[in-house]
Amino acid sequence: MEGRSSGVRARSSKTDESASDSGGGAVPSPSDGISPGKYFHHRERRITGMKKNVHSSLWRGILKAYPLMQKATVWSIRDGQTTEFWNHPWIDQDTILEKHCLRTLTDDEKLTSVADMVNEQGEWDWTKLNSLLPNVWLSRIAGMETPKHGLGEDTTIWGLEHDGRFRLKSAYLPAANEIDMTDDQGWKELWKWSGPSIVKHFLWLVMHNRLLTNQERTIRKLTNDGSCKACNDGLETIEHIPRKCKKNRGSQTFLQNRTICP
Numbered sequence: 001m002e003g004r005s006s007g008v009r010a011r012s013s014k015t016d017e018s019a020s021d022s023g024g025g026a027v028p029s030p031s032d033g034i035s036p037g038k039y040f041h042h043r044e045r046r047i048t049g050m051k052k053n054v055h056s057s058l059w060r061g062i063l064k065a066y067p068l069m070q071k072a073t074v075w076s077i078r079d080g081q082t083t084e085f086w087n088h089p090w091i092d093q094d095t096i097l098e099k100h101c102l103r104t105l106t107d108d109e110k111l112t113s114v115a116d117m118v119n120e121q122g123e124w125d126w127t128k129l130n131s132l133l134p135n136v137w138l139s140r141i142a143g144m145e146t147p148k149h150g151l152g153e154d155t156t157i158w159g160l161e162h163d164g165r166f167r168l169k170s171a172y173l174p175a176a177n178e179i180d181m182t183d184d185q186g187w188k189e190l191w192k193w194s195g196p197s198i199v200k201h202f203l204w205l206v207m208h209n210r211l212l213t214n215q216e217r218t219i220r221k222l223t224n225d226g227s228c229k230a231c232n233d234g235l236e237t238i239e240h241i242p243r244k245c246k247k248n249r250g251s252q253t254f255l256q257n258r259t260i261c262p
Helices: 001-022 034-038 043-048 057-070 137-144 168-177 185-192 199-207 214-220 241-245 249-256
Strands: 073-076 154-160
Touching: 043 185, 057 073, 057 168
Parallel strands: none
Antiparallel strands: 073 154
């Protein structure tokens, strides 16, 4: 076991270096000293049950990214004790076997682990499986290795990469595809505009209500004064900065002459 542990540490060091080069890292695993069950077991209940300040930008970001993490995370089977056979994605990131079960499962059956579906000979227990799943899924399971004692706890991996490592590149495209901009004519006009990138970025922040105005800062308890310090005339809001601030006449003229921010 000592030699095996050394190999794990050596491999972790190598993959950490690779992840660092690619701008990503691994999904937490037991080899990192983190139990995946702590963060992924009954995940919906753990995340949605927490009460956080609705104005916390960090927490809003976590909640927004969480569905993507759920969709792309896959359980990698080792001893099969942690992974739920029916409710965890372990065949691939898109497959929850309960949706394909031929009958309604009892509450106890829903908690069946992958290890529970292996017989005493260490093979898949086809006497159980044959009556529960269609042939297409039985064939998929037959092509997968059974869990083995001594391999350690099941772990979670990033299902969008062949090596299971998390990388920003593979996470970015699915996240971008989930943004619905089909009805946002202002967005389309903005990205057609050939002006300076810094101005385009500022207007994007305005259109998506992302500017950290003094009003927003009071909500986050970063200041007690939400007024505009430039003109001292009203609250500093998203609407106030480009359109109403007396010290910002240039941007008002600019916006009035363009359709990207009506």
